[in-house]
Amino acid sequence: MARWSDGALDAPQVPSSAVTRDRWGAPQWFGVGLCLLAWALRLFPFFESPLHPDEALYGYWGLLVGGGRDPWLIRPAVYKPPFLPYLIAVLQLVLGRAAFVPRIPGLMAGVAAVPLVGALARGLYRDVWTGVSAAAALTVFPFAVAFSGSAFPDSLMVTLGLAACAAAARQRGDWTGLLVGTSFATKQTGLVWLPAAVGILLATSRDRAGALRALLLGFAVPTAVTFAWDGLRVVQGGHSFWSVGVVGYGGLRLIWPHEVWPRLRTWLELAASLLDSPAMVTVLVLGGAVLFGEGLMRRRRTRDGFSDVLLTVFCVTYVCLHWLIAFPTWRRYLLPVIPPAAVLLGRFARRVGTSMAPDQGLPGRGALAAMVLVVVLLVPAVEASAGWSSGAEDRSVYAGVDEVTRFLSNLDEGSVVYHHWLGWHYHYALFDAPVYLAYWPTPAWLARDVQVFGSRDPRYVAFPPWESSDRVRAVLTEVGYRLEPVLASAGEGERPFIVYHIAACEAE
Numbered sequence: 001m002a003r004w005s006d007g008a009l010d011a012p013q014v015p016s017s018a019v020t021r022d023r024w025g026a027p028q029w030f031g032v033g034l035c036l037l038a039w040a041l042r043l044f045p046f047f048e049s050p051l052h053p054d055e056a057l058y059g060y061w062g063l064l065v066g067g068g069r070d071p072w073l074i075r076p077a078v079y080k081p082p083f084l085p086y087l088i089a090v091l092q093l094v095l096g097r098a099a100f101v102p103r104i105p106g107l108m109a110g111v112a113a114v115p116l117v118g119a120l121a122r123g124l125y126r127d128v129w130t131g132v133s134a135a136a137a138l139t140v141f142p143f144a145v146a147f148s149g150s151a152f153p154d155s156l157m158v159t160l161g162l163a164a165c166a167a168a169a170r171q172r173g174d175w176t177g178l179l180v181g182t183s184f185a186t187k188q189t190g191l192v193w194l195p196a197a198v199g200i201l202l203a204t205s206r207d208r209a210g211a212l213r214a215l216l217l218g219f220a221v222p223t224a225v226t227f228a229w230d231g232l233r234v235v236q237g238g239h240s241f242w243s244v245g246v247v248g249y250g251g252l253r254l255i256w257p258h259e260v261w262p263r264l265r266t267w268l269e270l271a272a273s274l275l276d277s278p279a280m281v282t283v284l285v286l287g288g289a290v291l292f293g294e295g296l297m298r299r300r301r302t303r304d305g306f307s308d309v310l311l312t313v314f315c316v317t318y319v320c321l322h323w324l325i326a327f328p329t330w331r332r333y334l335l336p337v338i339p340p341a342a343v344l345l346g347r348f349a350r351r352v353g354t355s356m357a358p359d360q361g362l363p364g365r366g367a368l369a370a371m372v373l374v375v376v377l378l379v380p381a382v383e384a385s386a387g388w389s390s391g392a393e394d395r396s397v398y399a400g401v402d403e404v405t406r407f408l409s410n411l412d413e414g415s416v417v418y419h420h421w422l423g424w425h426y427h428y429a430l431f432d433a434p435v436y437l438a439y440w441p442t443p444a445w446l447a448r449d450v451q452v453f454g455s456r457d458p459r460y461v462a463f464p465p466w467e468s469s470d471r472v473r474a475v476l477t478e479v480g481y482r483l484e485p486v487l488a489s490a491g492e493g494e495r496p497f498i499v500y501h502i503a504a505c506e507a508e
Contacts, residue, residue: 001019006213027128030367031118031135037374038114038139038148041385046107046149047100049387050398055151059102062088063431072229074238074489079245082229084153085220097431098121099402102151109159110148116141118160121343123169124200124307127350129366134346136370137462139376142276143337143382154335160186161193161341176201179219185226188245192321194219194334196314199232203306221277226486243357253326267319273390274334274341276380287348288312308347311340327452331394357461397466398425400489402496404462405429407487407499411458418446418461418502447475454481459502465495480505 035191051059061078064070066089073085088102117138118238122131138144148155164179176197183190195454197214205211230240246252255263275281295305315337322333345367353369385391387396405425408417413434418442419426430437440446450459461483463469473483487499 005239026367027132030370031115033112033113034132034135034139034370034374041145041224041381042107042110042148042295043138043387044149045146045387046103049149049395050401051099051425051428052152052395052398053420053422053424055102055395057424058084058088058151058153059092059097060424060428060431061085061098062092062102063428064446065089066093067431070239072233072236074236075080076231076246077239078233078250079248080153080187080241081185082241083226083227084156084187088151099429103149106148106152106155107149107167109156110144112142113148113159113162116159116166117339118164120162120169123204123347124303125347129369130347130350132346132367133350133353133369133373134343136373137345137349137377138339140343140374140381141274141338141342142377142380143274143334144342145381146334146387146389146435147335151210152332154332156188156192157183157187158335158339161190161197161336162196164201165194165339168197168215169200169204171205171211173201173205173214174218177207177215179218180215181219181222181226181238185222186328188242189333189336191351192314192318196340197312199310202306203303233324249327251326255324259326262300263323263329267323270329270331272318272333273331274338275377276389277377280345280376283348286316286347288341288344291344291348291505307323308344311344315344317409331390346370346373354450382473389418398464401425401464401465402429403489404497404499405485408435408460409433410505411435414457416453416457416459418449418459421467422462443472443475446472447479447481449480450481451475454504456503458500460486461502462497462499464497469498469500475501477505 004152023343031170038095046053061073062075063077064076065086070076073082078085084105087105091101091104093152093443095104114135118135121133122128126133160179160183164176164183166173180190180193180197183193198212201211201215204209223507230242234240237508272278272281275284289312291308295312296306298305318337319334319508321327324330327333349369349372356368380389401422404422406429408415408426409430411417411433415435416428416438417430417435418438418440422437423437426437438449440449440461468484476482481502483503484503485498486501487497489497
């Protein structure tokens with residue numbers, strides 16, 4: 001155990017039950033069970049959840065790359081780094097263009113995060129059952145379940161950053177830098193993992209200067225590739241993903257004074273929904289506060305105390321940055337706090353379980369905290385998997401859109417499909433369909449276009465459940481056309497998606 005006490009921080013004596021074992025035992029088999037449970041919970045949203053517009057957009061980028069139509073992604077307003085679109089393109093070339101294919105990286109990342117968070121907790125606290133408890137917390141973390149089976153880049157970005165922190169806990173500066181850089185190459189927010197990984201690496205390494213050099217070198221490789229790709233796009237007439245992303249956010253700025261309390265209230269409400277259990281949220285907040293307080297109050301610095309403080313500061317700082325900088329208040333932006341929150345929850349549960357039932361070498365006692373976490377959070381996790389949790393709301397409103405795209409893909413060649421809300425879904429699902437997509441900015445523009453060209457080709461327009469067709473119906477009537485319903489989706493909402501054929505009014 002000398003290698004643990006030679007780092008920047010002193011380490012307390014570790015009980016014999018926590019010593020790393022090469023052979024497989026109860027912790028390893030428990031971990032296998034957690035991975036299988038994580039896979040099962042994440043399969044339903046992976047296959048059954050309707051595509052969010054952003055997911056469809058990332059799939060469309062992959063088709064542009066893999067199909068050779070725009071391999072450098074010059075024409076679309078790309079606002080993300082290149083790793084995910086090109087990964088999706090490879091998967092589409094191998095597996096086809098099914099709607100679930102862009103979600104494969106998110107699913108694999110969500111499952112891989114379970115052993116990774118266990119490895120991080122085990123590396124930080126030198127206790128195998130603390131690692132198992134952290135893995136158990138992430139396995140049934142409702143928020144993680146809801147978003148793992150998605151095509152958003154957040155899940156992959158978080159898992160890569162988590163892997164970087166786990167590598168740092170093992171004093172692997174080269175892999176730490178490479179993984180943080182790849183996290184950034186997946187989404188710009190991946191940069192938030194850099195200070196956390198650096199802190200862990202410096203606290204665990206004996207050769208701090210060498211570890212830091214290795215980290216920076218590893219980080220430079222994917223970062224240089226990312227900006228080289230972006231530079232080549234700009235030279236060919238494209239726009240930098242960095243500038244497009246900033247403009248898309250409305251410009252990164254500090255919030256105005258009148259935004260302080262509304263944004264704080266919104267982010268706190270979103271944070272309170274992470275576990276879909278007020279009692280467990282309370283346990284997480286109080287447990288984190290206790291661990292943070294103890295880490296600061298100890299006279300003798302220890303690895304455990306430093307880790308508690310670092311993880312808590314990471315979570316609080318991340319939320320404060322999203323509160324005070326004018327980022328959109330989107331639920332999935334909280335995903336990076338889930339792994340450190342799972343570590344803190346697992347550590348606190350492990351400490352409470354040990355105090356109530358000391359291990360004493362008896363089988364099963366070490367797994368007490370992990371089993372309690374699974375039992376308590378299993379029902380919210382199943383609800384999140386089924387799409388009933390607050391974390392699934394962003395996608396559930398699009399239930400039925402797949403029926404719309406299937407119908408439109410079978411239209412006669414040359415049919416015109418007008419779109420205003422569902423353009424990204426159409427560009428992905430109708431990529432090779434023999435239809436023409438036309439964006440209509442206003443009802444008046446749509447009426448004018450139909451009036452001029454309506455007699456040439458069949459024309460269709462779809463309305464989502466949250467939009468009324470009354471205004472369009474009124475202006476079309478004025479130019480001699482009407483909306484003729486041809487499809488109503490069987491979605492789960494009270495109102496369906498409705499597809500209309502734009503037909504000429506019959507002469508009286």
